[in-house]
Amino acid sequence: MSEAPNSSENSSKHFDELYDEIDHWEVNTGEETIHAKRMPGRFRNLKWLAASVWLVFFIGPYFRWEGRQAITFDIMGRQFHIFDITILPQDVWMLSLILLFFAILLAAVTSIAGRVYCGYFCFQTVWTDLFTWIEEKLEGKPAARRRAEKLPLSQQRLPRKILKHIIWIMIGAFTGISFTLWFGDAFEMWKAYFNNDVTMWAWGSVIVFTSFTYLFAGFMREQVCLWLCPYARIQGVMVDVDSIMPTYDFHRGEPRGRLKKGKHDADKGDCIECNQCYAVCPTGVDIRNGQQEGCITCGLCIDACDSVMDKINKPRGLVKxxxxxxxxxxxxxxxxxxxxxxxYMSIMTLAAIGILYGLTHLGALELSVLHERSPLFVLQSDGSIQNKYELKILNKTHKDMKIGVRAEGHQSLTLVGADREIIAQPADTASFTVFVRIPKKELAGERESLSFKIYNLEDDKISAEYKSMFFGPRIR
Ligand code: SF4
Ligand code: SF4
Incomplete structure (x- = not known):
């Protein structure tokens, strides 16, 4: 029987293993600025294509629809206009469903393909990519920038550095201004900016956006993705062993070894230790150490390794x-x-059904009716029974609407008080009182079903209906 190792041997072995493991961890704590190399490839093109979706953010506010901005988030007027649809505070449940849909979409995408949103769409990575592209155009390739960082700032480099920071700040300011344009009329707001006639909120937003864009995309870069972003913290619970992420095929790559005199050693794996996959990584991850939290799934290391494999006549896909x-x-x-x-997809489907229901049932008009309870009814001198109702009409469009009113449900009813001109103001509620009279002898019971219908006098397809009751005396 072999002798059991004592506890101090055990713990020493445990710590040796632990330290060995820690030695292999790549934790980027931002001591050094990452100057990632740029290489052409499929995923680089895809990254630019995905980033171009952000153009909508910049050009969206200039789209017009029926003489006004097509999409406006009118915070002061407490209404959102999306083409023909106006969303008022009472429809805010729909906005909640839209937010839920996108939050779960993010979770679903993460469970399928990791932080692919970060790698291709997130404003932090897209803006950082743009900022570093400008940096490369003005200050040279990564190796030159790294060398320059170690030297004192020369007069030769100074103008380019200043120009870089000016362009960065201008992009930040343009981002901030573009953000505010979604909350008003873009053309009017530009005039107001030039005349210094916008609210403090608008200036405040521009200052905040400019500062944070400059700071995050210019200086903090991948540190935001690694240490500040809450999504990075929770994505670990969304991925599993079936999530598809950039992965180094160590079965094929190991044991790695450099080319000797341009020749590949037959005893070695396919990885030639060229470090190109590491050099292009915008977050400083060495993918050969396995899938890692810092990986934003951008696929740039795949492009890099594929180009190396092409050069050494090996099949692509060592990293894939x-x-x-x-x-x-x-x-x-x-x-x-x-x-x-x-x-995730089931929750998204439910949210999508709710959104679709909301969009198809968001009429341009809304009606609610309050029945006067005290008294419930009045006996008129002509023998008819009269009920009183207060109609509340909500016009959800951006134009005045002339409203017609009808009451239906009893063949002998008379509607009183609806023959005047009723104008519903845009995105506002109008209230007015009407009376319904029915001859007492025509009543079949103490209560009769009744419905009110309102419609736009200029386009009766725009209408709304409300079911109510008519009350009369007890019939003996
Ligand atoms: S790019 Fe490919 S070959 Fe070069 S080090 Fe990375 S995995 Fe190895
Ligand atoms: S490891 Fe590859 S996929 Fe992950 S962030 Fe770096 S370059 Fe992008």
């Missing part, structure tokens, strides 16, 4: 999008067999 299960030779289950994406 794959899951840990795939890496370990297991079959990748289809998405519809994975519980995590399925749960």
């Amino acid at each position: 999008y794959m899951s840990l299960d795939e890496l370990n030779g297991k079959e990748q289950p289809p998405i519809y067999k994975r519980p995590r994406p399925l749960i």
Whole structure:
């Protein structure tokens, strides 16, 4: 029987293993600025294409619809206009569903492909990519920038550095101004900016956006993704062994070894230790150490490694999008067999149904009717029973509307008080009182169903209906 190791030996072995493991961790704490190399490739093109979606943010406020800005978030007027649709505070449940939909979409995408949103769409990575592109154009390639960083600032470099910071600040300011344009009329707001006639809120937003864009995209860069972004903190619970992320195929790559006299050593794996995958990484991750939290799934290391494989006549895909299960030779289950994406997609479907219902049921007019309770009814001198109602009409469009009113439900009813001109102001509620009279002898019971219908006198397709009751005396 072999002798059991004593506890101090055990703990020393444990710590040796632990330190060995820690030695292999890549934790970027921002001591050094990352100057990632730029290489052409499929994922680089895809990254630019995805980033171009952000053009909508800049040009969106200039789209017009029926003489006004197509999409406006009118905070002061407490209404959102999206083309023909006006969303008022009472429809805010729909905005909540839209937010829920996008939050769950983010979770679903993460469970399928990791931080792919970060790598391709997130404003932090997109703006950082743009800022570093400008930096490269003005201050040279990464190696030159790294060398220059170690030297005192020369008069030769100074003008380019100043120009870089001016361009960065201008991009930040343009981002801030573009943000505020969504909350008013873009053309009017530009005039107001030039005349210094915008609110303190607008100036405040521009200052905040300019400062944070300059700071985050110019200086903090990947540190925001690693240490500030809350999504980075929670994404770990959304991914699993079936999530497809950039992964180094160590079965094929190891043992790695450099080319000798341009020749590949037959005893070595396909990785030639060129470090190109590491050099292009915008977050400073060495993907050969395995899938990591700092990886924003941008695929740039795949482009880099593929170009190396092309040069040494090896098949592409030493680094590629794959899951840990795939890496370990297991079959990748289809998405519809994975519980995590399925749960996310079910929630998204429910939210989408709610949004669709809301959009198709958001009429341009809304009606609510309050029945006068005290008294419930009045007996008129002509023998008819009269009920009193207060109609509240909400016009959800951006134009005045002339309103017609009808009451239906009893063949002998008379509607009194609806023959005057009723104007509903845009995005406002109008209240007025009407009376309904029914001859007492025509009443079949103590209560009769009744409905009120309002419609736009200029376009009766725009209408709304409300079901109410008519009350009379007890019939003996
Ligand atoms: S780019 Fe490819 S070959 Fe070069 S170090 Fe990275 S994994 Fe190895
Ligand atoms: S490891 Fe590859 S995919 Fe991940 S962030 Fe770096 S370059 Fe992008």
